[in-house]
Amino acid sequence: MAVIENQVPIQLTVSDLSIRFGGIHALNAVSLAVREGEIYSIIGPNGAGKTTLFNCISGIYLAQEGSIQFNGLDITGMKPHRIAQMGIARAFQNIELFRGMTVLDNLMSARGHAMRYGLFSAAVFIGKCLQEEVRCRDEVEEIIEFLDLQNLRKSPVGSLSYGLQKRVELGRALAMRPKLLLVDEPVSGMNLEETEDMARYMLDINEEMNITIILVEHEMGVVMDLSDRVTVLNFGTKIAEGSPQEISKDPQVISAYLGETQQLSS
Amino acid sequence: MGSSFKVNYKEDMALFQNLWVKTWLVILILLMIILPFFLNRYQLSILNEMGIATIGALGLNLLIGYTGQISLGHGAFVAIGAYTSGLLTGKLGIPFIISLPLSGLMAALLGLIVGIPSLRLKGLYLALGTLAFGFVIEYILFHWDLTQGDLGMAVKRISLGQFQIKTQKQYFYLIAAFAFLAVLCAKNLVRSKIGRSFIAIRDRDIAAEAMGISLAKYKIMAFGLSSFYAGIAGCLAAHYNRWIVPGSFDISLSIAYIAMIIMGGLGTVLGSVLGAILITGIPHAIVYIVDLLKDTYPALSGFIVDFKLGIFGIIIVGTLLFEPAGLYGIYRRTKVYWKTWPFKY
Known part of the structure; x- marks a missing residue:
């Protein structure tokens, strides 16, 4: 894993991104900054808006508010093929070969x-x-x-x-x-061996090819082992950001994943 | 003979992979050259029709089979090619050698314009849009003074310098050469980045966009290319038949082209050729069979004339039911069978 210092330049900035489908706030003022060369994971329960965020970054959806900057250039509202040509590649969740x-x-x-x-x-x-x-x-x-x-x-x-x-x-x-690779659930539905292979490829891509990776994944083992930093989304809102260790201890994250503990009154 | 080692990517990309294929190609060309000496005028005229249909079918397959954009207006582009060349050579005295590319370009230009709605329309809506375009063109041809509507328009013979193309044999060489060229260009296009982009758009348009493929550029390019092919086919057909009426370029021609590529095999170059041969050949085959049987069953000939279209339809429905991959599917299966024969796998 690459050691990420604070002076490493920011590659992708998402600022206050909001998108609504009808009455549903799929993303609500989400901001994040991905540094060059890191593996950045986005996790969250189903329907948290992870894939929607990817669709906004790669230009398939147009966000209603907020902006996205890639290497200092504003890419909000750009056509998907232009964004792709600038160096943001995407591996889809459901195979889209x-x-x-x-x-x-x-x-x-x-x-x-x-x-x-x-x-x-x-x-x-x-x-x-x-x-x-x-x-x-x-x-x-x-x-x-x-x-x-x-x-x-x-x-x-x-x-x-x-x-x-x-x-x-x-x-x-x-x-x-690409300079930045968006990977959407690369190990979903895979067996242990395939998962390990995929994790190894991710690390090699990151280290040998020097490609920044943004990873969306439900498999916590993979996320915790690979990521430099993790962002947690819940109902379209960012609830936490930090190193895997910090995230796994965050009370808000635990409650989002496991539900609130409630005191039963006798 | 089949196995060989390739030492660089250029060899791996070669269109004619080995000596075996090249030998067959030479045999095919030689066959094309000597064939006219053994066939009569009627038989040659069938081959000429097939050649023209091949060019048109290739164009439509690039659009429907490769790019997945439905068009019910292919006949209209053929008409544009035919009338462009008819008018250019007839009214302005422009030689065929110039009017041929111009008729292709004219059709392509209108194809580009028709392609623009394809950026917003998909499937049935696009089919309807192209259908409407076909009707507009037909209407214009019927009512424009220059095209003489229903009366039809005479088209000049093809003359290359002093030399005039008159006999079926001469037409055969000309049309066969253009059909061959059309196949070669199509084959090259579909293995280039352009062909890959077309297929990508057909299979997954959103993923294609995310892979840096501009939907607008390639969809419109597919329409342009397809219409260019149609225009060339129309130009050749006009000079070959030497008489054009708007009625021969109506919706039924578009449907015939669609039948060709479906029967031949969508998204394959060989399929377009086989389909064109089959669909053009069926009516002639029916006539031939009736001729054979007319002494034994004299009543049949009257019956068949009435049901010619019905038989045509039955053959198409039968193919769709029993061989949806078209003639190309049969070809591929046979090839695999003989490659592995006598082993089953």
Whole structure:
């Protein structure tokens, strides 16, 4: 785990973000600051607004109030593909792979914006187009190797097991060469071995590739072991922030997760 | 012959993977070159129709099969291509070699405009929008003085310099060359980042956006490309038939194109070709069978003429029921079967 000092620059700032769906406050004035190179976890009970926060950061939802800044640039209201191209990648909670493509093509599709060639070049597939395709293939192969997907390269993603699909989902996000990676429940529904693999990948991504990770996860073991800092959301409101140790002792967090203890009067 | 080691990514990306495939390609080309010498004019005319349909079907498959955007107005884009070239060569005396790309571009331009609503409309609503566009084009062609409405419009022969294309054989070489080129370009496009973006949008549009793929850019590009193909097909059809009436580009043409790509296989290049061959071939096959049987069952011919459309429909419904992946699905299964034969797995 990287040691995070206070002077490490802030990469992502979310300030006073609020979003309502009808009468429901999905997010209520949520603020947080993620430093460069840390693993930052967001936890909370179901319906706390964790995925909604991710959707706001990646531009799929437009928040009604508040703003989001990435590397000092205001990205509030930007189109999702622009935000993605700036370096915020996303691995989805429910597998959102492109089912009609192979593992390799799924990863290559996320690299599309890095290829600089036009329609006519693509139609003849020589020169610039071929060069760029080969270059990006090379880059994508690094990720395939990193995630041990070599023998599945040309398999259609639909034929893979759930755990492998989750890994491809992660690979597709990595293929974008992001600066910040949003990972939504990477180990949900996985067995112990797959969970350990995934946790190892997270650490490697963070340390070797120097990618900041924001993690949403219910599996407390993973959150406590991986995170540098944790934020707890409950009903769209931030109730605590701090190191895993601090969070696990926070009375508000305990009550949100386990419910209030009530004195029974006799 | 099938197995080989690839030492770089360029080889792995090659369109024609090994010597085996290349040999077949050469055989196919040679076959195309000598075929006209063995076929009569009627048979060649069927092949020519198939070639034109292939180009149109490829365009529609890029849009519906790859990008997942429904269009019921493909016939209208074919019409735009046909009338653009008809008017350019007829009224302005522009040579075919220039009017051909212009008719494609004209269709593409209108395709881009029709593509804009696709950013907001999905599924049935988009189908309705494109259907309406088809009716608008048909209405314009019927009522515009220049296109002479129902009377139809004569289209000039194709002339390349001094040389004029007159016989079915000459048409065959021209159309086959363009169909071949269209297949090659489509094949290249779908394995490039453009094709991958199309499929990404079809499979998961939200995830596609989160992967840095601009929905607006690629949806509109798909419409443009699809219409460009349609325009080229229309231009060739116009010069081939040498007479165009608005009625031949109505909704039934759009439906025929949709039938082609569904029967052939959505989201595959080979499927578009097979579908075009099948749908164009069925009416001719029915006529042929009736001809064979007319001495034995003279009553049949009258009966078949009435039910030609019905038989057509039955074949389509049958395919959908028993082979939803289309002809491409049959092809893939056969290929896998022979690859592993005599072992079961």
